[in-house]
Amino acid sequence: MFIHQFYDKGLAHASYAVLRAGKMIVIDPARDPQPYYDFATLHEADIVGVIETHPHADFVSSHLEIHEQTGATIYVSKLVGAGYPHQTFDEGDVIELNDIKLKAINTPGHSPDSICILVEDETGKSTAIFTGDTLFAGDVGRPDLRENAGNITAKKEELARDLYHSTREKLMTLPQDVIVYPAHGPGSLCGKSMSPDLQSTIGKELRENYALQLMNELQFVELMTGDQPFMPRYFGYDVELNKQGAPAFTASVNAVPRLAADAELEAGIFIVDVRPEQDFKKGHIKGAVNIQLNGKFETWLGALLNGDEPFYIIAADNEHLDQAIARAAKIGYEQNIKGAITAPAHTDTTSPVLNQEDFKSHPENYTIVDVRNWNEINQSKIFDEALTIPLPELREQLNNIPTNKPIVVHCAAGYRSAAASSIIATQVNNVPVYDLGDAIAGFASRKNG
Structure with a gap:
């Protein structure tokens, strides 16, 4: 048996190929199926199956396209209500990949329809588990993404309770040497405290994962429903798209x-x-x-x-x-x-350049807008007088920004402030809108010093 991880750093997404004796199963594939085809060709294997651990919120899967191109069976929980050809794959169901077995375990919590896939080798020993968004290295999946999307919706508190039982009763009871292969790594918005590791073991997670430590159900629910990262607008859209199956990648891009x-x-x-x-x-x-x-x-x-x-x-x-x-x-x-x-023809609009010395000397002469995320803002404000509007909320709150003084926008490093200042500039014409950019580092160090 050979397991290979494909990792997309931009979305912090991990997908997998499981190979055995010329047959290959893909788990949680990304939108572009070509890397899986190339890998199958390299190893002279046939793709015979695609498993979706749940309808993903943060990326679009190529499960339907792989099925249409290769004839591979799509396996997914019956709870998904999938609108594409599939074989249901739930607790007690087994896929035999030559002499190894892939067993479904229903693990609701991140979503009501989440499954994990336990791998048994040719001797019947449990060796690995693909945990989707249920269990990560150092974290567990957030329970607040399915309140308004998918075939089954549930309140975050209800899903957090489900996650408590899924982790305690189904995952934490596995042998400690079972290797954990999650669907995400650090930087993903599907969890809040992932470690840098892209794989782990059950034993390591029992020792080090904050969410698997001794606590009662109420404590776990409070922990899981608080301080989660923001939810991008596209998450619900992707759940519905994955539930039906996306159009073929290359044809759609070329269109x-x-x-x-x-x-x-x-x-x-x-x-x-x-x-x-x-x-x-x-x-x-x-x-x-x-x-x-x-x-x-x-x-x-x-x-x-x-x-x-x-x-x-x-x-x-x-x-x-x-x-x-x-x-x-x-x-x-x-x-x-x-x-x-x-290279469009009409690029005659320019962005004003901030006089940083004047700003340092007279910050009171400017309206300062902090567009960092709430967890960053709550931890520490760089400018005490700043108006706090996280970037994901900015378009709806433009009217709340005073325009009686020049506006200076900042984030933590410059990427978000570039976007935010340009958004504000589309609506504000009577005063200049400045991007503090990466110069924020100097102000942050001065504040902390």
Whole structure:
């Protein structure tokens, strides 16, 4: 038996191939199926199955496309209510991959329809478990993503109680040497405190995972329902898309309209410019928003735009435009791109440059907007007088920003403030909107010092 992990750092997503004697099963595949085809070809294996541990909220899966291209059976819990051809895979069900077995374990908690997959080797020994979003290295899955999405919805408190029993009664009772293969690593928004490890063991998690320590059900529920990261707008959209199955990746990406540099853009449509912030600030289309490609582009695209919201996308050249479209497709947003443009003709809008010395000397002359996440803000404010509006909430709160003084926007490192300042600048015309950018590091160190 051979297990291989595929890891997408941008979405902190792990998927897997399990090979045995020329047959291969893929678990929780990403949107682009080509890496799994290439891996099967390299090992002269046939893809015979695809297992979905649950309908994912943070990325779009290629399970349906793999089925259509290879004939592989899709296995998923009956609770998903899947709208694609599939074989139900629930507690007691077994997939025989030659002489090894993959056994389903229903583990509701992160979602009502979550399963884990226990692997038994040819001797019948439990050797590995694919835990999806139920158990991570150092964490467990957040229980608040399925209150309004999916075939079954449930309140976060109810799912947290389910997660308590799933972990205690089904996972923590496994042999301690069983290897844990989760669907996510650090940086994923599906948990709040993942370790840097991309795999673990049951024994290590029993010793080190804060969520698996001795506590009663009420304590666990309170722990799991508090201090979770923000929920991007696209999460519910992706749950529904994965429940039905997404269109084929390459065909859908190729269907995105490519527009001429001087194309007239429809008024009122969101414009995403993916260039580095230095290039964006030197000149961009009026009304464009800077969501840079050199960061967590997919997450912030899906955090700022709704799942059914059309948008234009702009890049410096075709190579970067192709990358941006493919990365938008990871969360299913390629279908919302109204047009893709390279080097547009009308980039005569520039961003003002902040006089940092004046700002340092007279911060009271500026309206300061802190767009970090709530957990960062609650931990420590860099400017005591700052207006706090986390970036995911900004579009709805633009009217709450005073415009009687110049505006300075900051985050923790510069990526989010570049997006936020450009969003504010689309609505504010009477005063300059400045991005403090990476200069925030100096102010933060001065505050902490």
